[in-house]
Amino acid sequence: xxxxxxxxxxxxxxxxxxxxxxxxxxxxxxxxxxxxxxxxxxxxxxxxxxxxxxxxxxxxxxxxxxxxxxxxxxxxxxxxxxxxxxxxxxxxxxxxxxxxxxxxxxxxxxxxxxxxxxxxxxxxxxxxxxxxxxxxxxxxxxxxxxxxxxxxxxxxxxxxxxxxxxxxxxxxxxxxxxxxxxxxxxxxxxxxxxxxxxxxxxxxxxxxxxxxxxxxxxxxxxxxxxxxxxxxxxxxxxxxxxxxxxxxxxxxxxxxxxxxxxxxxxxxxxxxxxxxxxxxxxxxxxxxxxxxxxxxxxxxxxxxxxxxxxxxxxxxxxxxxxxxxxxxxxxxxxxxxxxxxxxxxxxxxxxxxxxxxxxxxxxxxxxxxxxxxxxx
Amino acid sequence: xxxxxxxxxxxxxxxxxxxxxxxxxxxxxxxxxxxxxxxxxxxxxxxxxxxxxxxxxxxxxxxxxxxxxxxxxxxxxxxxxxxxxxxxxxxxxxxxxxxxxxxxxxxxxxxxxxxxxxxxxxxxxxxxxxxxxxxxxxxxxxxxxxxxxxxxxxxxxxxxxxxxxxxxxxxxxxxxxxxxxxxxxxxxxxxxxxxxxxxxxxxxxxxxxxxxxxxxxxxxxxxxxxxxxxxxxxxxxxxxxxxxxxxxxxxxxxxxxxxxxxxxxxxxxxxxxxxxxxxxxxxxxxxxxxxxxxxxxxxxxxxxxxxxxxxxxxxxxxxxxxxxxxxxxxxxxxxxxxxxxxxxxxxxxxxxxxxxxxxxxxxxxxxxxxxxxxxxxxxx
Numbered sequence: 001x002x003x004x005x006x007x008x009x010x011x012x013x014x015x016x017x018x019x020x021x022x023x024x025x026x027x028x029x030x031x032x033x034x035x036x037x038x039x040x041x042x043x044x045x046x047x048x049x050x051x052x053x054x055x056x057x058x059x060x061x062x063x064x065x066x067x068x069x070x071x072x073x074x075x076x077x078x079x080x081x082x083x084x085x086x087x088x089x090x091x092x093x094x095x096x097x098x099x100x101x102x103x104x105x106x107x108x109x110x111x112x113x114x115x116x117x118x119x120x121x122x123x124x125x126x127x128x129x130x131x132x133x134x135x136x137x138x139x140x141x142x143x144x145x146x147x148x149x150x151x152x153x154x155x156x157x158x159x160x161x162x163x164x165x166x167x168x169x170x171x172x173x174x175x176x177x178x179x180x181x182x183x184x185x186x187x188x189x190x191x192x193x194x195x196x197x198x199x200x201x202x203x204x205x206x207x208x209x210x211x212x213x214x215x216x217x218x219x220x221x222x223x224x225x226x227x228x229x230x231x232x233x234x235x236x237x238x239x240x241x242x243x244x245x246x247x248x249x250x251x252x253x254x255x256x257x258x259x260x261x262x263x264x265x266x267x268x269x270x271x272x273x274x275x276x277x278x279x280x281x282x283x284x285x286x287x288x289x290x291x292x293x294x295x296x297x298x299x300x301x302x303x304x305x306x307x308x309x310x311x312x313x314x315x316x317x318x319x320x321x322x323x324x325x326x327x328x329x330x331x332x333x334x335x336x337x338x339x340x341x342x343x344x345x346x347x348x349x350x351x352x353x354x355x356x357x358x359x360x361x362x363x364x365x366x367x368x369x370x371x372x373x374x375x376x
Numbered sequence: 377x378x379x380x381x382x383x384x385x386x387x388x389x390x391x392x393x394x395x396x397x398x399x400x401x402x403x404x405x406x407x408x409x410x411x412x413x414x415x416x417x418x419x420x421x422x423x424x425x426x427x428x429x430x431x432x433x434x435x436x437x438x439x440x441x442x443x444x445x446x447x448x449x450x451x452x453x454x455x456x457x458x459x460x461x462x463x464x465x466x467x468x469x470x471x472x473x474x475x476x477x478x479x480x481x482x483x484x485x486x487x488x489x490x491x492x493x494x495x496x497x498x499x500x501x502x503x504x505x506x507x508x509x510x511x512x513x514x515x516x517x518x519x520x521x522x523x524x525x526x527x528x529x530x531x532x533x534x535x536x537x538x539x540x541x542x543x544x545x546x547x548x549x550x551x552x553x554x555x556x557x558x559x560x561x562x563x564x565x566x567x568x569x570x571x572x573x574x575x576x577x578x579x580x581x582x583x584x585x586x587x588x589x590x591x592x593x594x595x596x597x598x599x600x601x602x603x604x605x606x607x608x609x610x611x612x613x614x615x616x617x618x619x620x621x622x623x624x625x626x627x628x629x630x631x632x633x634x635x636x637x638x639x640x641x642x643x644x645x646x647x648x649x650x651x652x653x654x655x656x657x658x659x660x661x662x663x664x665x666x667x668x669x670x671x672x673x674x675x676x677x678x679x680x681x682x683x684x685x686x687x688x689x690x691x692x693x694x695x696x697x698x699x700x701x702x703x704x705x706x707x708x709x710x711x712x713x714x715x716x717x718x719x720x721x722x723x724x725x726x727x728x729x730x731x732x733x734x735x736x737x738x739x740x741x742x743x744x745x746x747x748x749x750x751x752x753x754x755x756x
Binding site: 066069071072102103104259260261262263264265266267268290295296297298300301303304306307308309310311312313316355356357358359360361 | 446474475478640641642643644645646650652654671673674675676677678679680682683685686687689690695735736737738739740741
């Protein structure tokens, strides 16, 4: 960390990848940790020549639990395994900024991450968006309660089969229906917090991030939630989302693709990346994450997924959006991060070359809140 | 006969990439050149595509599981006794495992299949083709290496079974003790002394004679222990996984050992995976150390071998050098450099044909895999 704070500076003549698909050749003005202007021929006192450089919004991981593992003790602070239904919990209280920083996300250009409960709880708790380096959790937090984490995977069964269930997908479906249809909440703190979260989910104010590995799990989840048309669904892991295209489009759901390299998941699920790229190009919003079924993996994996999607994707900006503007929009933080746009946090990465097109593109600098946190 | 036309050939010899043709006959490369014509040969037009030797991952546990198992890992390591050199990984292999078919889908024509790392003296590995029904016929080389392990994995599991070791120092001591005893056994035999046959020590003899490599699982400071133990006997050896190699560049280069780096992409933890310095691959390559990449299948899928090439390049490895790390270098580790690993006349006609340049272009992917002159996989 160089800790270099820029009160005001202008990055000149860069290729600016805005994040929403647009690319702009020009200048970007940074002031007090914020982007204040994007334009041509901006002038000011401190100029920094960026000719030939590509600048992207800092990348965002769309949902994993790195930083919440209490690794020294393998305590797994990301799953509250006393009950499968704990929507009242907030992952923020499990997040250790030191453990998050240890992942060195910023060395892969990742400046923010959506921190989520694990895949073992049916309704595990709410998610938070944080910056990827820092010592003080208050200072790295962008927003809390950005989504409710759900899981329709076998992980729920694995953990709860000997703890009173659910032991089957049908029992999981029953529990979810019950949690969604409940209207009578007592006045105690737990009930009221549950109501707050579930009301937000039912009305679409808070999206639900639903871990579904297979196409069956995705289809089941859509069926159980079909009486709540306002509900915003983001399916994650989603290794077989290519086979659920019709339902995903009909439900207007988004997809946060999990890591498929680890544990031979791509082999097991036969993930069709070409089809996923087609879905993205025809309007389904995608994000990417290093999350796997039973573990979250390393920072490298985001670009590995990007490369697999690039096999057939004709426009690399579609993939850039998955790493930037899409997750910001999906998790309701686009007023803070995800694009190169006036008013947003000065979170950006400077590359020589385009990392979504060439493996040899070199990350030169990662900047969070206008501060250089990594320099090659 | 199969005639591959107009491919951009990356031969992995001293020769630069060039556009040309390759004629295959009897499972071998018969001729390489420009404008080759051959009557009766099946012609495959590879215009605009990139041809590499079939890819090789020399460190995998692929197929070492019960029938029906997806990747195979359950039967890769015995964890019953810290000294098990007599175990041969081939006896745990299931040739019907889908992982071999999956290897072909990812351009991989040869795998080094080795025992896992729960024992300390883990047993011997074998090199195999990635197609076939009978593992003993698929196999290219048995007794390809002696696999050893230091560090986290063998630590502790024996203590619960009433055996040593229970610490890193205990693990390393057992390694030292095995080689010291095996050396004494070999020398006594060479002197013509009457010694009782010992199969465990017999396994070490080709290792002492540098006929096969010792391949040792180690990371970080365990690497220093490994180098010290194995250079003492002037062994041919490779460091497997090699996370943290960047802190031991001089020792590694001086020892003359090879590096099989990977898997990359784990979360950072406080233990062996605390520091996975992919840039060490570029540094060691520059120092003349022969580097290979591995995904440690099925820990990571064999699809990730391409991702590993990409990541090595992303962290400083030359995009042409990285190709050697998944072809000729692992071929050398397995002692098969005369048979596979380059595009040269007389070698097995194994090829991975890519759309895009692997390790350079994001989205590069395999469109054909050719094994001994037959198209084994074709992307539809």
